[in-house]
Amino acid sequence: MRLNILFGGKAGQGANEITETIGEILVEKGYYIFNYRDYSSLIRGGHNYNILCISNSPIMSHDWKVDILLALDERTLKEHKNNLKKQTKIIHFKEDFGLATNMFYASALLCYLGIDKQILINKIKNKYDKKYWKQDIEAVEKGYCIKDRIKLEQATNKPKKIISGGKAVSLSAKNSKLDFYFAYPMTPATSVLHELASFPEVKVFQSGNEIEAVNSALGASYAGKLSMTGTSGGGFDLMSETMSMQGISEIPLTVYLASRPGPGTGVPTYSMQQDINISLYAGHGEFPRVVLCPGDPKEAYLLTNQALILAEKFNCLSVILSDKHLAESEFTINDFEKISPVKITRKIPGKEIVKASSYEHLENGDTIEDSENTIKAMEKRLEKEKQIKEQIKKLETYKIHGDKNSDTLFISTGSTKGAILDYIYEEGGKFLQLLYISPFPDIKKEIEKAKKVYIVETNSTGQLKNLIKQKICPEKELISILKYDARPFTPEDIKEKIK
Amino acid sequence: MIENTWCPGCLNNTILTSIKNIIKGKENQFAITTGIGCHAKIYDYLDTNAVYCLHGRTLPIAMGIKLAQPNLKVLAFSGDGDIYAEGISHLMHMFRYNHDLTLVVHDNRVFALTTGQPTPTTKIGYKSKASPKGTTIAPINPIKLALSSGCKFVARCSALDPKHLQETLQAAIAHKGFSFVEVLQPCLIFSKDNMELLKNNSYKINKKLSYKEALEKAEEFDYSKDVGKIPIGIFYED
Numbered sequence: 001m002r003l004n005i006l007f008g009g010k011a012g013q014g015a016n017e018i019t020e021t022i023g024e025i026l027v028e029k030g031y032y033i034f035n036y037r038d039y040s041s042l043i044r045g046g047h048n049y050n051i052l053c054i055s056n057s058p059i060m061s062h063d064w065k066v067d068i069l070l071a072l073d074e075r076t077l078k079e080h081k082n083n084l085k086k087q088t089k090i091i092h093f094k095e096d097f098g099l100a101t102n103m104f105y106a107s108a109l110l111c112y113l114g115i116d117k118q119i120l121i122n123k124i125k126n127k128y129d130k131k132y133w134k135q136d137i138e139a140v141e142k143g144y145c146i147k148d149r150i151k152l153e154q155a156t157n158k159p160k161k162i163i164s165g166g167k168a169v170s171l172s173a174k175n176s177k178l179d180f181y182f183a184y185p186m187t188p189a190t191s192v193l194h195e196l197a198s199f200p201e202v203k204v205f206q207s208g209n210e211i212e213a214v215n216s217a218l219g220a221s222y223a224g225k226l227s228m229t230g231t232s233g234g235g236f237d238l239m240s241e242t243m244s245m246q247g248i249s250e251i252p253l254t255v256y257l258a259s260r261p262g263p264g265t266g267v268p269t270y271s272m273q274q275d276i277n278i279s280l281y282a283g284h285g286e287f288p289r290v291v292l293c294p295g296d297p298k299e300a301y302l303l304t305n306q307a308l309i310l311a312e313k314f315n316c317l318s319v320i321l322s323d324k325h326l327a328e329s330e331f332t333i334n335d336f337e338k339i340s341p342v343k344i345t346r347k348i349p350g351k352e353i354v355k356a357s358s359y360e361h362l363e364n365g366d367t368i369e370d371s372e373n374t375i376k377a378m379e380k381r382l383e384k385e386k387q388i389k390e391q392i393k394k395l396e397t398y399k400i401h402g403d404k405n406s407d408t409l410f411i412s413t414g415s416t417k418g419a420i421l422d423y424i425y426e427e428g429g430k431f432l433q434l435l436y437i438s439p440f441p442d443i444k445k446e447i448e449k450a451k452k453v454y455i456v457e458t459n460s461t462g463q464l465k466n467l468i469k470q471k472i473c474p475e476k477e478l479i480s481i482l483k484y485d486a487r488p489f490t491p492e493d494i495k496e497k498i499k
Numbered sequence: 500m501i502e503n504t505w506c507p508g509c510l511n512n513t514i515l516t517s518i519k520n521i522i523k524g525k526e527n528q529f530a531i532t533t534g535i536g537c538h539a540k541i542y543d544y545l546d547t548n549a550v551y552c553l554h555g556r557t558l559p560i561a562m563g564i565k566l567a568q569p570n571l572k573v574l575a576f577s578g579d580g581d582i583y584a585e586g587i588s589h590l591m592h593m594f595r596y597n598h599d600l601t602l603v604v605h606d607n608r609v610f611a612l613t614t615g616q617p618t619p620t621t622k623i624g625y626k627s628k629a630s631p632k633g634t635t636i637a638p639i640n641p642i643k644l645a646l647s648s649g650c651k652f653v654a655r656c657s658a659l660d661p662k663h664l665q666e667t668l669q670a671a672i673a674h675k676g677f678s679f680v681e682v683l684q685p686c687l688i689f690s691k692d693n694m695e696l697l698k699n700n701s702y703k704i705n706k707k708l709s710y711k712e713a714l715e716k717a718e719e720f721d722y723s724k725d726v727g728k729i730p731i732g733i734f735y736e737d
Contacts, residue, residue, distance in 0.1 A: 245553050367501065
């Protein structure tokens with residue numbers, strides 16, 4: 001069962017808020033939900049919407065064609081004609097219910113789904129200040145007025161957790177014992193800034209710009225504290241010279257990159273995977289780095305911890321590559337896997353004299369320019385790259401999902417995971433999901449075994465496909481499945497592209 | 500310690516000696532950061548905790564260190580090109596943040612290591628390979644900039660007066676909060692004529708100034724024309 005509900009309205013009307021509340025209610029009843037957020041770069045007015053997909057078995061994507069359209073304003077009716085099926089139930093009222101509009105609609109939806117309105121009233125009492133109770137509860141009573149009912153298939157699962165990728169990154173950083181997070185606000189990385197700032201255990205500093213953020217993180221790391229910074233593509237560009245400085249100074253550094261469509265300001269509140277290349281190549285000179293690409297919040301939790309551990313163990317750069325679709329969509333998950341706090345065992349200034357340099361230098365930090373020592377320093381970094389490769393062999397660097405014997409192979413990384421998983425669940429196929437793209441795992445055998453190999457990514461040039469070609473040199477033809485309208489794939493999108 | 504590669508007689512040595520005297524026996528209680536340029540070679544000449552940062556980035560790294568290890572006394576060094584051109588945004592924010600650290604600007608009023616281009620404190624008319632007809636761009640007055648940006652410790656020193664320099668640096672380090680010390684340090688190769696000016700026109704500020712008096716005093720030396728008296732000492736401390 002996949003039931004899709006679109007909640008649309010003006011920014012500020014609370015469509016996102018009631019999507020979250022309805023999602024919680026359904027998950028408490030044992031369903032799985034996936035919550036896709038679609039909003040423009042504005043604060044009030046305009047048009048925002050969510051699509052909440054519900055199932056009684058695990059899901060990680062939504063569909064564009066919806067079963068229920070909840071239109072909090074007239075514009076939603078006009079904007080979403082293409083999202084309708086023949087049978088779509090439209091819930092829309094001409095009257096305005098003021099500040100309680102969203103609760104009115106939430107109640108109408110529960111009525112249609114056949115769920116007791118008392119659950120919503122309890123939610124209101126739990127979540128909101130007493131002064132709103134009267135008007136909200138009145139709206140719930142009035143809104144519970146839909147005559148017909150849909151019959152939802154029974155769900156029997158135990159209640160799970162709802163979480164976004166951004167929240168998972170933040171929780172993992174906190175539980176890894178992160179000391180400092182420095183960042184400048186930039187969508188869609190900002191949720192991590194907000195989330196970490198809410199934890200008293202982590203010191204969060206909102207920097208004057210991204211260059212300051214990454215340098216402060218590097219300074220705090222040099223001084224022996226676990227430090228991280230985060231941004232989106234434009235900010236990552238600004239940080240690139242300092243990532244290069246990380247390469248030579250070998251001060252551990254972890255950067256969270258939540259990408260969005262570019263170039264330039266691009267389509268700032270939407271999602272694409274155009275920053276695979278910069279995650280791998282940002283920064284002048286040659287130096288090792290780790291790039292990790294979670295595909296869902298559970299992986300975001302695990303890989304953020306691995307990123308911090310590897311940066312600390314190898315004094316290297318770790319980049320956690322995410323995007324808006326993963327950072328801001330909400331997923332239903334079981335518990336996270338266990339992670340361990342990061343231990344700092346290197347030399348700390350104040351205990352011993354420590355020198356770190358952006359110049360080529362000897363082990364003790366002294367500046368050098370001669371050829372013999374330059375070669376030694378270069379080779380030390382090359383050697384480190386080999387050591388990192390050895391180390392990550394012990395970790396899960398890619399996953400195989402679906403039918404292991406299928407000769408149709410899908411390969412992707414990051415947030416495309418959900419749509420591909422849900423696609424192969426219905427249509428069959430094998431799916432290789434890359435968790436690391438630097439160092440690049442050896443996936444040649446898997447590629448050569450398959451008859452047809454599709455590389456699925458949300459960009460226009462096939463950055464992942466080109467990377468696989470460069471790293472693996474497969475004889476097999478790699479077929480690109482691309483999408484670059486700044487919206488994520490759904491299972492249906494993949495089906496259409498393969499036809 | 501590695502070989503000192505400043506030009507023979509370079510006034511960077513005066514700053515180095517002052518700092519050496521200050522941190523002697525307490526090397527592990529200090530951490531320094533440097534930008535890139537002639538000034539930054541001080542990284543190699545001091546036996547203390549140090550980060551040789553990228554051009555312009557001495558302050559944000561210094562700030563990270565101070566936040567992480569509040570017990571360390573943190574000194575950030577920079578040149579005038581480094582902090583007033585490449586790193587100006589970091590300087591402006593540091594005036595606001597007021598973290599407890601000291602910035603020492605080796606202001607020779609020229610990009611020396613890249614062979615003599617004008618910086619934001621170079622006088623109008625200065626000729627170089629990059630400005631063959633003489634620069635027409637007005638410089639900034641760093642003292643006025645610091646005062647008007649809310650900096651709570653603003654000082655100017657002359658690299659020709661080592662004793663006064665060391666005393667002022669000590670006062671800056673003792674100040675709780677961000678302290679800003681601009682050291683006029685003419686370059687023997689590219690800004691030699693500043694030497695006579697500094698020698699003949701500088702005088703010491705001998706009393707505590709109010710904010711208003713400090714602003715007036717800051718006006719006395721016009722960086723664009725190299726005219727007027729050059730007051731040195733603490734302009735303002737709050």
